[in-house]
Amino acid sequence: MSTVVVIDPRRLAGQRLRERVFHGTTLAAALLVLALLGGVVISLLHGAWPAFSHFKLAFLTREVWNPVTDEYGALGAVYGTLVTSVIAMLLALPISFGIAVFLTELAPSWLKRPIGVAIELLAAIPSIIYGFWGLFVLAPVLQTHLEPWIIETLGALPGVGVLFRGAPFGIGVLTAGIVLAIMIVPFIAAVMRDVFETVPDVLKESAYGLGATTWEVIWRVVVPYSRTGMVGGTMLGLGRALGETMAVTFVIGNAHEISRSLLDPGTTISATIANEFTEATTKLYASSLIGLGALLFVITFSVIAAARLMLLRLDRRALSSV
Amino acid sequence: MSRRPVRKVINALALGLSAAATLVGLALLGALLWSLAREGLAHFSLDVLTRMTPAPATGGGGLLNAIYGSAIMTLIGILIGGPIGLLAGTYLAEYGRNARLSSVIRFVNDVLLSAPSIIIGLFVYELVVVPMGNFSAISGAISLAIIAMPVIVRTTEDMLNLVPQGIKDASTAMGAYHWRTIVSIAYPAARSGMLTGLLLAVARISGETAPLLFTALNNQFWSTSLKAPMANLPVVIFQFALSPYDNWQQLAWAGALVITVAILVLSIIARVVVSRLSPARGRK
Numbered sequence: 001m002s003t004v005v006v007i008d009p010r011r012l013a014g015q016r017l018r019e020r021v022f023h024g025t026t027l028a029a030a031l032l033v034l035a036l037l038g039g040v041v042i043s044l045l046h047g048a049w050p051a052f053s054h055f056k057l058a059f060l061t062r063e064v065w066n067p068v069t070d071e072y073g074a075l076g077a078v079y080g081t082l083v084t085s086v087i088a089m090l091l092a093l094p095i096s097f098g099i100a101v102f103l104t105e106l107a108p109s110w111l112k113r114p115i116g117v118a119i120e121l122l123a124a125i126p127s128i129i130y131g132f133w134g135l136f137v138l139a140p141v142l143q144t145h146l147e148p149w150i151i152e153t154l155g156a157l158p159g160v161g162v163l164f165r166g167a168p169f170g171i172g173v174l175t176a177g178i179v180l181a182i183m184i185v186p187f188i189a190a191v192m193r194d195v196f197e198t199v200p201d202v203l204k205e206s207a208y209g210l211g212a213t214t215w216e217v218i219w220r221v222v223v224p225y226s227r228t229g230m231v232g233g234t235m236l237g238l239g240r241a242l243g244e245t246m247a248v249t250f251v252i253g254n255a256h257e258i259s260r261s262l263l264d265p266g267t268t269i270s271a272t273i274a275n276e277f278t279e280a281t282t283k284l285y286a287s288s289l290i291g292l293g294a295l296l297f298v299i300t301f302s303v304i305a306a307a308r309l310m311l312l313r314l315d316r317r318a319l320s321s322v
Numbered sequence: 323m324s325r326r327p328v329r330k331v332i333n334a335l336a337l338g339l340s341a342a343a344t345l346v347g348l349a350l351l352g353a354l355l356w357s358l359a360r361e362g363l364a365h366f367s368l369d370v371l372t373r374m375t376p377a378p379a380t381g382g383g384g385l386l387n388a389i390y391g392s393a394i395m396t397l398i399g400i401l402i403g404g405p406i407g408l409l410a411g412t413y414l415a416e417y418g419r420n421a422r423l424s425s426v427i428r429f430v431n432d433v434l435l436s437a438p439s440i441i442i443g444l445f446v447y448e449l450v451v452v453p454m455g456n457f458s459a460i461s462g463a464i465s466l467a468i469i470a471m472p473v474i475v476r477t478t479e480d481m482l483n484l485v486p487q488g489i490k491d492a493s494t495a496m497g498a499y500h501w502r503t504i505v506s507i508a509y510p511a512a513r514s515g516m517l518t519g520l521l522l523a524v525a526r527i528s529g530e531t532a533p534l535l536f537t538a539l540n541n542q543f544w545s546t547s548l549k550a551p552m553a554n555l556p557v558v559i560f561q562f563a564l565s566p567y568d569n570w571q572q573l574a575w576a577g578a579l580v581i582t583v584a585i586l587v588l589s590i591i592a593r594v595v596v597s598r599l600s601p602a603r604g605r606k
Contacts, residue, residue: 015499022501023417029409030418030427033475036468037430040441043448098343106337115344117593122351124522124589125582126529128556129358132563132578137357182354185347213333236436243438245532246556250563270440270532277447277536293444297437304436308429 044297047290050283059291065256065272067281072288074295076256080173080266081296084248085241087177087262092185092241093234099185100192101218116193123186131250134179135171139251142178143170147263150174166261169253173266176252183247184237191233195226198314232310239304243296245270269296355582362579365572370580374544375558378567385577387544391552392581395459395538396528398548399466404520407471411478416504428479435472442468443533451537459545459552462538469530470523477519481512514595521592525585531556555581 051059051072062073103116147168154164199222207217223230253265254275267275269292280286369384376383410427418424442465450461485508493503509516539551540561555577562574 015502019499019501022504026409026413026417029406030413030424032406033410033427033431033434033471036471037434039449040437040445043445044441047444047448095343095347098340099347101337101340102344106340115348118348118351121586121589124525124585125354126531126556126585128529128531128559129578129582130354132559132574133354133357135563136361136575137353182350186351189347213329215333215336216329218336239436243440245438245440246560249560270438273440273444274532274535277444278539290444290448293441297441300436300438300441301433304433305429307436308432312429 040297044290044294048287048294051287051291054284055288059288060295063256063258067276067285070282070284072285072291074269074288074292076258077267077269077272077292078295078299079258080176080252081242081268081270081299083173083262083266084176084180084252084268085238087174088180088184088241089234089238091178091181092188092237095181096185096188096192096237099189100196103189103193104196105214105218105222116190119186119189119193123190126246127183127244128246130179130183131247134175134182134247135250138179138182139170139175142175143168147174151263162260163262166259166263168263169265171251171253171265172263173252173259174262176248176266176268177262179247179251180241180244183244184240187240188233188237191236192226192230195229195233195314196222198229199225228310229314232307232314235303235307235310239300239307242303243270243300245274249274269293358575358579358582361575362582365576366579367576370573370576375542375553375573376569377542378565378570381569383569383573385555385558385573385580387541388553388555388558388577389580391459391538391541391545391554392528392556394546395463395466395534395552395554396524398460398463399470399527400520400524401467402464403467403470403523404474406467407474407519407523408478408516410471411475412482412504414475414479415482416500416508431472431475434468435476438532439465439469439530440532440535443535443537446533446537454549456549457537457539457551458549459538460548462534462552462554463548465533465537466527466530469533470527473523473526474519477522478512478516481515481519482508484515485511518592518596521588521595525588525592528588529556529581529585531560535560 055062055072059072059074060078061075062071063075064071064073065076066072099119103112103119107115147170150164151166151168155161155166157164203221203225204217207221212220248268249271252267252271254267254271255265256267256272259266273289273292273296277286277289280289369382371384371389372386373382373384374387375385410431414424414428418427446461446465446468450464451457454461489511490503490507493507494500498506534554534557538554538557540557541551541553543553545552559574559577559581562570562577565571
C-alpha cells in the first residue's frame with residue numbers, strides 16, 4: 001500500500017516566490033544596517049562642510065568659541081572630552097577590575113548572583129539619571145568636602161599641582177569625570193566578569209594545584225588569558241565615556257576655555273552640542289556644532305571599532321552584557 | 323626563609339582591595355538609588371501622573387504630557403526598529419550565517435550598538451527635521467528606532483543561533499522551504515529570547531535623552547500630533563532640573579524616579595522572561 005503525494009506545481013511556485021520574498025526582505029533589512037552607518041557619515045560630513053571649508057584646519061586647532069563674532073574652534077571641547085574620559089577611566093578601571101575579580105573568584109555563590117544582577121541592572125539606568133544625581137547630590141558633596149581637600153593637598157604639590165588649584169565650584173571637569181566613572185563602572189565590571197568567566201576552570205585548577213594563591217591565579221592565569229577581552233571591554237567603556245552626553249552636560253559647567261585646573265568648568269563635544277544646538281542662530285554656528293559631532297564620531301568610531309575587533313576573537317555568547 | 327608569608331600577605335591585600343572596590347562601587351550606586359527614592363518619593367503624588375507640566379514658579383502640575391510623549395515615541399520607535407531589527411537578525415543567523423557580507427554587517431551593527439546617541443540625534447536632525455522644516459515627535463521616534471535597532475539585531479541573531487540545527491534540519495527534511503522553517507520552527511523556539519531583546523531595547527530607548535533634544539524637542543502643552551514637537555520625560559527632566567524654579571526641580575526628581583523605576587521593572591521582566599520560558603538558556 002502506498003500513498004501518492006501529488007504536488008501542485010502552482011503551490012510549489014508560490015512557495016518559491018515566498019521564499020524569495022522572505023529572503024529578500026531579511027537581506028534588505030540587514031543592508032539597512034550598513035546604509036545607516038553610511039547615512040550617518042554622509043549627513044555629518046554634509047552638515048559640517050560649511051564649517052570645515054570656512055575654518056579649514058583652524059577648526060581643530062583653535063580654542064575660540066564665539067557665537068557673537070561667529071568664530072568657532074573645537075579645541076576646547078575636544079580637550080574636555082578627552083580629559084573627562086581619562087579621569088573616568090582612571091577611576092573606573094581599578095574599581096571595575098576589583099568588582100569583576102570579586103564576582104568571579106571571591107564571592108560565595110549566594111552573593112554572586114544578586115551582586116551580578118544588581119551591577120547589570122545599574123548598567124541599564126539611563127545616563128540622564130547619573131547626570132541629574134551628579135548635579136544635585138554629588139556636586140555639593142564634592143564642593144564642600146573633596147575639592148577643598150584636593151586643593152589643599154594635591155594643589156600644593158609642585159608640577160602636577162596646577163591641575164588642582166582654584167576654587168571649589170562643585171561642578172567642573174573633575175566632577176564630570178567622576179560622574180562618568182560612576183556611570184561606566186557597572187558596564188565595564190559586567191564585561192570584565194563575562195570575560196573572566198571564559199577562562200577554562202582547568203587552567204585555574206592547574207595553577208591552584210601548583211600551590212598558587214588566589215591572587216596569583218588571577219594575576220598570572222586569569223588576567224593573561226583574558227587580556228584581549230579586558231582591553232576590548234575597557235575600550236568599549238571608554239567609547240561610552242567619550243560619547244556620553246547627559247551624564248556630563250549637567251555637571252561640566254559649559255565653558256569653552258581650556259583651564260589648567262581640573263576643578264574649573266569646561267565642556268565636552270557632546271555637552272556643547274546638547275546645550276547649544278537648538279540655539280544655533282547662524283548657519284556657520286549650526287554647521288560648527290555638526291562639525292563637532294563629526295569629530296566625536298571619528299574619535300568614538302576608532303575606539304569602538306578597535307574594541308569590537310578585539311572582542312571578535314571571543315565567543316559572542318560569552319559576552320551577553322555588551 | 324620561605325616566601326610563603328609574603329605571598330600570603332600580597333594575596334590577602336589584593337583580595338581585600340577587590341572586596342573594597344566592590345563595596346565602594348555598590349555604595350555609590352546605592353547612594354544614587356537612595357537619593358532617587360527619597361527625593362523622588364517626597365515629590366511624587368498622583369498629580370505627577372495625571373496633570374500637565376506646570377508653568378514655572380507655580381504650584382502643582384504633573385508630567386502627564388511628558389509621560390504620554392515618551393510612551394508614544396518609544397512605542398513608535400520600537401514599531402519601526404523592531405521589525406527591521408528582527409528581519410536583519412534573521413538574515414545574519416539564517417541566510418547569511420557564513421557570508422562575508424554578514425561579518426561586515428555584524429561588525430557595523432556592533433559599532434552602532436555603542437555609538438554615541440547624540441550623533442544619531444544629529445543624523446535624524448539632518449535627515450528628517452531639516453526637510454520637514456520643524457522639530458517633531460516622529461523625528462524623535464525615528465531616532466529612538468535607530469538606537470533600538472542594533473540591540474534587536476544582536477539579540478535576534480544570538481537567539482536564533484541557539485536553536486538546535488537538528489530541528490531545523492528535520493523541518494527541511496519534511497520538504498519545508500527555508501522561510502517556512504524559520505517562521506514555523508526557529509521563531510517559536512527562539513521566541514522568549516527575541517522578546518527579551520525587544521524589552522531590553524524598550525528599556526534602552528525609554529531613557530534616551532540626547533537624541534531627542536533636537537528632534538522631538540519639548541512641548542509645554544498637551545499635543546498628540548506626530549508632526550509637532552512633543553514633550554517627553556527625559557528632556558523635561560533635563561530642562562526642569564537646570565531651571566531655577568523649585569516646583570520644576572521637584573517635578574524633575576519625581577520624573578527621574580518614574581523613569582528609573584520603569585526601566586528597572588522592564589529589565590527585571592526581561593530577565594524573568596528569559597529564565598522562565600527557556601530554562602536551557604538561563605544566564606550565569
